[in-house]
Amino acid sequence: MTKIGLAYINGAVPGFEDFGNLPTDVVGENGLVNGNKASKELDALIIPGGTLIESNEIDIPLNREIKHMARDGKPIIGICAGFQLLSNQIDIGRKSPVPILKEGLGIIDVDFSPLITSDRVVAKVYNNSFLVKNQKEDVTGFHTHTYGKVEGDAKILFYSKVQRMNYGDTNKKGDYNLFSGACNDDGNVIGTMIHGILDENPIIVNNLLEQIDATNTDEIYNRNKEVKKYLKGEVGINTGIKIPSIKGNKMPKYLMIGSNGSDSGKTFILTGLAGALTKRGYKVALLKVGPDVRDIIPGLYLTKGKMEDFASVKIGHLGWADIESTIDRLNNSDYDIVLIEGVMSVFTGILNEKVPFSAAEIAMSSNIPMILASGVNKGGIESAAIDLVSHANMLEKLGVSVEAILLNKVYNDKIFDNVVPYIKNNTHVENVLKLPKLKSGDMRGFIPEVEIRYDLFTSHAMDLIENNLDIDSVINMAHEVEFNKIYSFDEIKSKVI
Helix, strand or coil: CCCEEEECCCCECCCCCCHHHCCCEEECCCCEECCEEHHHHCCEEEECCECHHHHCCCCCHHHHHHHHHHHCCCCEEEECHHHHHHCCEEECCCCCCCCCEEECCCCCCEEEECECECCEEEEEECCCCHHHCCCCCCEEEECCECECEEEECCEEEEEECCCEECCEECCCCCCCCEEEEEECCCCCEEEECCECHHHHCHHHHHHHHHHCCCCCHHHHHHHHHHHHHHHHCECCCCCCCECCCCCCCCCCEEEEEEEECCCCCHHHHHHHHHHHHHHCCCCEEEEEECCCHHHHHHHHHHHCCCCCCCCEECECCECCECHHHHHHHHHCCCCCEEEEECCCECCCCCCCCCCCCCHHHHHHHHCCCEEEEEECCCCHHHHHHHHHHHHHHHHHHCCCCEEEEEEEEECCHHHHHHHHHHHHHHCCCCEEEEEECCCCCCCCEEECCCEECHHHHHHHHHHHHHHHCCHHHHHHHCECCCCCCCCCHHHHHHHHC
């Protein structure tokens, strides 16, 4: 019986992609499959993306089994964080004045350092491994990384065409400009930054199956269905929180998390809601307005959901799929609830003539209801309340339904209680919500764009949401939607000015 393992440890996102529907068994931190060592039981191993480096110590039994399999010549494919784990070292010190180095397993001779990319990509192939045999055309997939700069002497497998790096357009010529895959000297251990490489490139899947002499593919795919049931049975990883079966909605209901600016806690709120809704049995789709789909990965960690090819909603030329086709596909899907994370302020870019260019325009296009949030940590609770009133009234003027105003990181309940009447008296918003300031001595691993541990971040997000918000009330804020139109620049300007 052919067995292809999938690493299932804290920080991994094993539901993020289907991995060619190949994994037949899951292997945890103990390195065991059916009570036996993975190196003896498995024919191949897939290590998914996530925050494996931030969330785990390197000296765990699974990592020792990975080294055994590598020495035995068995195929190992590490994707994103899985590639990092196989490398020499990783600098996770983004925004740190000095590198913060984490040791890898040293199987593939490369080092990693910070580089942000979130593109759909094509990649050139270099014939240095069994995996790419007969792959004459470019491969496809997507990048979504914070630590994506790869340097070293390992054999090259892939170079990706990446349009944007570190929030800027850098590749107008369309060059193959980013080292995105490598292997060890023997070619059996592969690392790549290209997510979806097994889902979108059938030749690569066939090469892997041939390498391990897999003859009964039907058995592999049937066992993969059982693996997926196992993955979908638990919220997050190693939480013990079981997901019940419920009768879902005929049509998905939508809710956007918008804000009055960056650092408002949109990612934290969306993550907590995604977990709380999944815990109740809902199938939750997660979208991001704009290109930075990294923000929805913590939520996908909890839901075990896929990074859909429409998860990044286009604004201007940035993103993966337009809102019209996205709404159409979702309304014909089996999702129950769609949570959409806005970008920056809901109005950032609204007067840019490249239509659409703001979260408000995406909400306007399809009458998507919104929770409007603000962190109170910068200007205080009072300033946040005044700003939110202004934002809510402008959104109403534009035809966007603000279902709730949420003050995040509230540090004083009395001040909050005093601003609630002001908000209600100066808007038509009835629901004024609060989330308290997160109390944690060590905040490392809590900042999505700097350093994040999915296991830590998600557990705190879900606990804070469930303990402070009425989830039934939030569910009632979500509505079914249909795409209507993208408003022209002149139409928007006439409403705003």
